Structure formats: structure tokens, C-alpha cells
Amino acid sequence: MLALGRSFAKLSVIPAARITATRAYATVGDKKLRHPALNKDNVPDLSKVDYILDHPTEKPSTLEQQKTFTPHRPPEVVMNTVTDIIDTPLSAPEQARLMKKALVVKRVVNMNGKGKQPSMYALVVVGNGNGLAGYGEGKDEEAARAVRKATNRAIKNMRYFERYDNRTLPMDLTHKFHATTLELRARPPGFGIRTNHYVHEICKCIGFQDISAKVRGSTTPMNVIKAAFEALSNTKQPEDIARMRGKKLADVQHVYFGGN
Structure with a gap:
């Protein structure tokens, strides 16, 4: 073969493209190619520069389109996105x-x-x-x-959640949630919030100012929190009790109806 007949010293000064082309011609001339249409005339001359294939145009022939599957996740795209503002009646x-x-x-x-x-x-x-x-x-x-x-x-x-005088419960409550028993008691003005620390945070979020509570049984945080919300959700207001008993509610302290 022509490429193999040269010495290594001479090959060091021959361009790489010319060596590749010489090997391609030698392969075509010595071996029988599988494709019948491929012959020595069809093999490209790799020693010459093809201005179409070797130097692509700077401007693409098609419009720039974003790839459907990007090689990496963009920084602004996050899986399971959760926003701070959600769709509720609150602004x-x-x-x-x-x-x-x-x-x-x-x-x-x-x-x-x-x-x-x-x-x-x-x-x-x-x-x-x-x-x-x-x-x-x-x-x-x-x-x-x-x-x-x-x-x-x-x-x-x-x-x-309804509050009596915007500060406490209308009555004492006892509620059982699984193994947790929660007792909530109404207290006079200035008493403060003296409860379990989980119930204390719930009362602050609701707006109770004078209330006490006792947790009996299981003190698991999830049970205590859910028991507090269930107890406050099932609270019966004085007007509801009066309606069930067929009595008339008298607002003595002018708390409910804003009387003078």
C-alpha cells in the first residue's frame, strides 16, 4: 500500500487529511468494496477542503426553534412548582x-x-x-x-371561628380525637392563653385572648392540633342552643347584638 510504504519520518511532514485520502484510495484499489456503486472515482478527496461540508453557513436556512427536549433543565423550571399566592377569596x-x-x-x-x-x-x-x-x-x-x-x-x-366578646369561648368544650382528649375552658378578661404550646399557637392565629386548655391522653402533635380544630369547629353558639330549647336569648352584656 502507498500509505504503508512511506517511512515514519516522511509521514510526520505529510498533512493528516492527505494521509487519510491516500489510505482511502489504497483501500479502494486493493480491496473489493461491498457496495457495487462505490469505486475509486466516488470516494471523496479528503485532502481538499469542501466549502459546503467543511464550512457550514453562519446563518441557518431554517428558523430558530427551541428544542423539545433540552439537554438540561432550565433554572426557572422546577418540578412540582408551588407558588406563594394561591387561588382563594383572599387577596x-x-x-x-x-x-x-x-x-x-x-x-x-x-x-x-x-x-x-x-x-x-x-x-x-x-x-x-x-x-x-x-x-x-x-x-x-x-x-x-x-x-x-x-x-x-x-x-x-x-x-x-366564632369568639365570645372577640376574646374567648362562649362555653367550655371537651372533645375526643382518637386517643387525645382536649378540654377547652372560657376565661375572664385578662386571663391570657394558658394552654398546650400547640393549642397556644392555634389560639393566637384565631384570635383568642383568654382561654385555658388541658390535654389528656395522647399528646401527639398532629392529634392535638386536629383535636383543637375539630373542637372549635363543633362549637355551638348561645343563639343555637336557645333556638333548640325554644327559649329567647337575652343579651345582658350587650355582646352579641351591640345594644346600648
Whole structure:
């Protein structure tokens, strides 16, 4: 072969493209190619520059189009996107002014066919301090995203809780949730909030100022929080009790009807 007959000293000064072309010609001349239409005349001369193939035009012939599958994820695209402002009757400024309390943030493990799958669990209580409050739960691989999911669900689950004189309960309550028994008591003005620390945060979000509570049985944070919301949600107002008993409600302290 012509390329193999040269010495290594001579090959060092021959351009690489010329060596490739010489080998291609030698291969065509010595061996029988598989494709019958390919012969020595059809093999391109690699020692010469092809101005079409070797130098593509600077301007593409087609319009610039974004690739459907990008090689990497853009920084602005995040999986499971959760926004701070959600679709609720509350406006964006009102949502920003809400009190948000992440009462429970812990690591949990879910067992499935792939084995143990760890994730973060969060329970958040939100409220405006004026009778409107709610709680929500969220799970995600990251704690911050779990808290954000729980916050959004808490805002969606917000409801109004009636307060006697805008400071306390209308009556004492006792509620049982699974193994947790919660006792809530109405207190006179200036008493303050003397409760379990989880119930204390709930009362601050709702707007209670004078209240006491006692937790009996299981003190699991999730049970205590859910028991408090269920107890306050099932509270019967004095006018409801009077209607059931067929009595007339007299507003002696001018709390309900704003009398003089």
C-alpha cells in the first residue's frame, strides 16, 4: 500500500487529511468494496477542503426553534412548582399578612416495592388573628417545599371561628380525637392563653385572648392540633342552643347584638 510504504519520518511532514485520502484510495484499489456503486472515482478527496461540508453557513436556512427536549433543565423550571399566592377569596396582600406557624416538621419513611422512601412531613397553621384560621399538611422530598405545600393547603382550608366578646369561648368544650382528649375552658378578661404550646399557637392565629386548655391522653402533635380544630369547629353558639330549647336569648352584656 502507498500509505504503508512511506517511512515514519516522511509521514510526520505529510498533512493528516492527505494521509487519510491516500489510505482511502489504497483501500479502494486493493480491496473489493461491498457496495457495487462505490469505486475509486466516488470516494471523496479528503485532502481538499469542501466549502459546503467543511464550512457550514453562519446563518441557518431554517428558523430558530427551541428544542423539545433540552439537554438540561432550565433554572426557572422546577418540578412540582408551588407558588406563594394561591387561588382563594383572599387577596394577595391579605395572604401575605396571614400568620403562618409550622408546628410540625419531621422526616417520615414510606415503605413500598422500591424499599424505604424517605420524605419530609409538615403541618402548618395559618390565621389572621381575627377569627379566620385553618391548618394543612404537606409532604415532599425537601422540608421547605413540604412547608410551602402545607401552607397553601392551610390557606385553602381556612374557616371562621366564632369568639365570645372577640376574646374567648362562649362555653367550655371537651372533645375526643382518637386517643387525645382536649378540654377547652372560657376565661375572664385578662386571663391570657394558658394552654398546650400547640393549642397556644392555634389560639393566637384565631384570635383568642383568654382561654385555658388541658390535654389528656395522647399528646401527639398532629392529634392535638386536629383535636383543637375539630373542637372549635363543633362549637355551638348561645343563639343555637336557645333556638333548640325554644327559649329567647337575652343579651345582658350587650355582646352579641351591640345594644346600648
